[in-house]
Amino acid sequence: QVQLVESGGGLVQPGESLRLSCAASGFTFSRYGMSWYRQAPGKERELVARITGGSINYADSVKDRFTISSDNAKNMVYLQMNSLKPEDTAVYYCKVRLIRDYWGPGTQVTVSS
Secondary structure (H helix, E strand, O other), rough: EEEEEEEOOOEEEEOOOEEEEEEEOOOOOHHHOOOEEEOOOOOEEEEEEEEEEEEEEOOOOOOOOEEEEEEOOOOOEEEEEEOOOOOHHHEEEEEOOOEEEEEOOOEEEEEEE
C-alpha cells in the first residue's frame, strides 16, 4: 500500500526557514520521481519542485529559495525552504506518480509576522 506522510510544517516569520519531509512507503522509492506541490486558500494546487533521477525542477516563484532533495536509503524526500514569504503560505503535499498519482495528507506552512 502506497503511503506518503509529510511533516515539518509550522508557523514562521517572513525570512525564516523550514524543512519539510515526506516519508514514502509501499513502492520502490528509487525508481520514481517525487514532487512537492502546494495549495493556498482559494487557489489551485501548484507544482513547487520535482526531483526525477538526476533532474530537478522548480517553480519560478521558489527558485533560489527552495531546495528539493531525496534519500533513497531512507525513502525520504525533503524540501528546504529559505527566505520564506507570506505568499508561501499554503498546505504542502508530496506526490508520486505510479499507475496513478498518490498524495500525502499535506502539512500546513504559514508565513506571517
